[in-house]
Amino acid sequence: MSMPIYNFSAGPAVLPDSVLRQAQSEMFDYNGTGFSVMTMSHRSDVFMSIMYHAEQDLRQLMNIPNNYKVLFMQGGASSQFNMAVMNLANGFKRVDSVVTGNWSRIAHNQMGKLSDAKIHLAAHGGELYDYTDLPDPESWDISPDSAFVHYVINETVHGLQYRDVPKPFANQMPPLVCDMSSEILSRPINVSDFGLIYAGAQKNIGPSGATIVIIREDLLERCSDRIPDVWNYKSHVERQGMYNTPATYPIYISGLVFRWLQSQGGVSAVQTINALKARKLYEAIDGSGGFYTNKVAARARSQMNVIFHAPTPELDKLFAQESTTRGLRLLKGYKTMGGMRASIYNAMPLQGVEALIEFMGEFQKRYG
Amino acid sequence: MSMPIYNFSAGPAVLPDSVLRQAQSEMFDYNGTGFSVMTMSHRSDVFMSIMYHAEQDLRQLMNIPNNYKVLFMQGGASSQFNMAVMNLANGFKRVDSVVTGNWSRIAHNQMGKLSDAKIHLAAHGGELYDYTDLPDPESWDISPDSAFVHYVINETVHGLQYRDVPKPFANQMPPLVCDMSSEILSRPINVSDFGLIYAGAQKNIGPSGATIVIIREDLLERCSDRIPDVWNYKSHVERQGMYNTPATYPIYISGLVFRWLQSQGGVSAVQTINALKARKLYEAIDGSGGFYTNKVAARARSQMNVIFHAPTPELDKLFAQESTTRGLRLLKGYKTMGGMRASIYNAMPLQGVEALIEFMGEFQKRYG
The missing domain is CATH 3.40.640.10 (Type I PLP-dependent aspartate aminotransferase-like (Major domain))
Incomplete structure (x- = not known):
């Protein structure tokens, strides 16, 4: 089986496979x-x-x-x-x-x-x-x-x-x-x-x-x-x-x-999954001992677009490159922001977020 | 083999099969x-x-x-x-x-x-x-x-x-x-x-x-x-x-x-086919002995949208209905115009126009 590909594009963005x-x-x-x-x-x-x-x-x-x-x-x-x-x-x-x-x-x-x-x-x-x-x-x-x-x-x-x-x-x-x-x-x-x-x-x-x-x-x-x-x-x-x-x-x-x-059960049902996806990802950032950072105040953090930085611009760049080869696509941050941006809209499955978190851990082990 | 379907819609309109x-x-x-x-x-x-x-x-x-x-x-x-x-x-x-x-x-x-x-x-x-x-x-x-x-x-x-x-x-x-x-x-x-x-x-x-x-x-x-x-x-x-x-x-x-x-050979090549499609269709109208009519002056006739009427609004309606069952679709004229409109854009093959002309002849034999 080929490697699953997860599309973190901020838009145009991922669509459910069943729709395509x-x-x-x-x-x-x-x-x-x-x-x-x-x-x-x-x-x-x-x-x-x-x-x-x-x-x-x-x-x-x-x-x-x-x-x-x-x-x-x-x-x-x-x-x-x-x-x-x-x-x-x-x-x-x-x-x-x-x-x-x-x-x-x-x-x-x-x-x-x-x-x-x-x-x-x-x-x-x-x-x-x-x-x-x-x-x-x-x-x-x-x-x-x-x-x-x-x-x-x-x-x-x-x-x-x-x-x-x-x-x-x-x-x-x-x-x-x-x-x-x-x-x-x-x-x-x-x-x-x-x-x-x-x-x-x-x-x-x-x-x-x-x-x-x-x-x-x-x-x-x-x-x-x-x-x-x-x-x-x-x-x-x-x-x-x-x-x-x-x-x-x-x-x-x-x-x-x-x-x-x-x-999928309507908006309430996807909200539950969306909240879970966002919580897991922010926990991975906050739990990285400062390797990954997101400066947004907790009350204002987006559940749709999660931005984070590695310790240096060089590592940001490396993260974007290496994640791509692992099927985690379009994570590069907006041009004025640098770092990474994971857009985790409705059609992004929980597995995509889990795969990203797993890769974040490996990357930190290698370069942290 | 199933009956070919020809789409005469004025737009959104037919696309080449190979594109789809x-x-x-x-x-x-x-x-x-x-x-x-x-x-x-x-x-x-x-x-x-x-x-x-x-x-x-x-x-x-x-x-x-x-x-x-x-x-x-x-x-x-x-x-x-x-x-x-x-x-x-x-x-x-x-x-x-x-x-x-x-x-x-x-x-x-x-x-x-x-x-x-x-x-x-x-x-x-x-x-x-x-x-x-x-x-x-x-x-x-x-x-x-x-x-x-x-x-x-x-x-x-x-x-x-x-x-x-x-x-x-x-x-x-x-x-x-x-x-x-x-x-x-x-x-x-x-x-x-x-x-x-x-x-x-x-x-x-x-x-x-x-x-x-x-x-x-x-x-x-x-x-x-x-x-x-x-x-x-x-x-x-x-x-x-x-x-x-x-x-x-x-x-x-x-x-x-x-x-x-x-x-297809570019715009000059499709122009040749477009001109042929339009000429054949207008000839069929003009050669119907007055059964089908198009009042547009020859110098101003569109090669893209060919309008024509049967002798009565009842026959127009019947034409639109019967042609649909023959795979000739969306020929009904614009609401303010009545009659029929055949949009024969680039992606309409010559065979579509020929099928329409053949049906026009049959229809006239039945009701003329």
């Missing part, structure tokens, strides 16, 4: 239609049904209330924070923006470009903690009159994750707009706590090209007709997600992932 | 990497190489000059006409827009939303010809001072296609911005005639989710820093198409289609 197997077997004939999903009109009954069921399965998995609309869009998270400002800040003077790492910093710097509203820095985890901890939501400088509060719940580059949903002023808080790309479906969340949730599919769901949007329907009233339809949430909702041709194959694959999640 | 076969065989292991292309980081060497070769192959097929940049973006044609205005009309008072069918009409109505420039109607094929012919480019009311001229070279809904590239004022014409979604790579075109070419991949290339952009590099100087990076051509060029995660799998499939086109 089904995609492979249906490549020429989806469900007796004689067609590949890739060659079907998006308006065909068959594809409309695929998209409908993907939405229903996502609703079931996340327990999405009826007053939320679900869209499968394109353009990734980078389109969404711009669209959020364009659609939801209309007539408002201020948007509150929380910077906690690489992605929220990019969003903060981009959001003001097409907006009349001021993008107000509500908190800055870089200035406060050099991105090794997260600003307490109670400390966020937010205004009840803001259009919304933007934040990123899990920062893939810095390995930070908010445990709880911020509720500083309870009911007086403006709607939360949250980038969930790298943690969607990894644990139960209460959708009603948010105004808008968006997520590029390429991290915790799988294929790139599909972008999930979950929006509370009263917010659609803010979407002005002056916004081009292709970037207008209301236009997409009114056309049931068919304003333009969606990324059909990535949506189909996402739907297969949703079914796989259901077969 | 390769995708199927590489689903778990691309080129010995042990990974599916779907699960690779977009920044991995392997995927970067896939994208690089896709670009090089497209450059070779279209003979794209060095002073043009190629991008694989997201969001389809509907994003591109908005981005064209956002990026290229900066500081201009006017954009010229030619309306020749469904898609250019949508573009015309959308382009003004985020633009200070006036979107000037340069010609209207609906008012002139009820979309059964194309306004002669010499008659377009365009100004040398306009930011650009927008037009759609092939209209999938109305079955219209410009044969030649408009050059009304020769060198004084503003840059042409052209939607080539439904004809890209179907025949040789001279890229230098255009300022910006864009194309959703889901018609004449195949998978939805990837959008091809070919832009003359001097036009990048017009792209203001005030445009959000995700919708800014210059930002994407500066980051070599990796500003954000591209739709990796649709790009990979597009690359396979480019290789397939090369194996």
Whole structure:
């Protein structure tokens, strides 16, 4: 038997084998239609049904209330924070923006470009903690009159994750707009706590090209007709997600992932495994007597992206090389961070994490 | 042997069998990497190489000059006409827009939303010809001072296609911005005639989710820093198409289609077959003694999307039904047009068109 390969890519990321197997077997004939999903009109009954069921399965998995609309869009998270400002800040003077790492910093710097509203820095985890901890939501400088509060719940580059949903002023808080790309479906969340949730599919769901949007329907009233339809949430909702041709194959694959999640027992069940995977890995780091290090405060450590460093940049490099030959792939850290990053999304099996921990021990024995 | 199935979908559309076969065989292991292309980081060497070769192959097929940049973006044609205005009309008072069918009409109505420039109607094929012919480019009311001229070279809904590239004022014409979604790579075109070419991949290339952009590099100087990076051509060029995660799998499939086109002898070779397919089909319509009709003027008939009607709406419906049972799929016309539409893109084999013509004859014998 060949060596198992474990893919720790931060995204596009690992997909369940069973999903790839089904995609492979249906490549020429989806469900007796004689067609590949890739060659079907998006308006065909068959594809409309695929998209409908993907939405229903996502609703079931996340327990999405009826007053939320679900869209499968394109353009990734980078389109969404711009669209959020364009659609939801209309007539408002201020948007509150929380910077906690690489992605929220990019969003903060981009959001003001097409907006009349001021993008107000509500908190800055870089200035406060050099991105090794997260600003307490109670400390966020937010205004009840803001259009919304933007934040990123899990920062893939810095390995930070908010445990709880911020509720500083309870009911007086403006709607939360949250980038969930790298943690969607990894644990139960209460959708009603948010105004808008968006997520590029390429991290915790799988294929790139599909972008999930979950929006509370009263917010659609803010979407002005002056916004081009292709970037207008209301236009997409009114056309049931068919304003333009969606990324059909990535949506189909996402739907297969949703079914796989259901077969695993749903989000609560995978949360248990995700928590175990993360706990074991952080224990291996913390128990290495200082050989491996992760500086993130315990309360803010990501369960999805675990970053760690060996004692020197040379050993980091060697770790990345040697682990690759052992079937542990794409562990090299983000370019600005150095070290290693293990992305352990839903589709990463516990065995992959155990194999990584075993290799970490051997590596330390050799070079420690 | 089972009945062959021919897919006449207007898009997402037919893909060559050999492309689907390769995708199927590489689903778990691309080129010995042990990974599916779907699960690779977009920044991995392997995927970067896939994208690089896709670009090089497209450059070779279209003979794209060095002073043009190629991008694989997201969001389809509907994003591109908005981005064209956002990026290229900066500081201009006017954009010229030619309306020749469904898609250019949508573009015309959308382009003004985020633009200070006036979107000037340069010609209207609906008012002139009820979309059964194309306004002669010499008659377009365009100004040398306009930011650009927008037009759609092939209209999938109305079955219209410009044969030649408009050059009304020769060198004084503003840059042409052209939607080539439904004809890209179907025949040789001279890229230098255009300022910006864009194309959703889901018609004449195949998978939805990837959008091809070919832009003359001097036009990048017009792209203001005030445009959000995700919708800014210059930002994407500066980051070599990796500003954000591209739709990796649709790009990979597009690359396979480019290789397939090369194996067919390139664009000139497929043009010969495309012309033959279209000629045979129009001859079958015109030679049916009035049973089948297509009202489009000969000079404007599309070689990609052939529309036709049977004598009555009831027979149209019957044709669509009966043809489906004969393996001729998705021939039903666009909702506003009725009748039939046969999309005969590059990947539709001549045999598919011959099978359709044979069925048309039988159908006419039965009901004519």
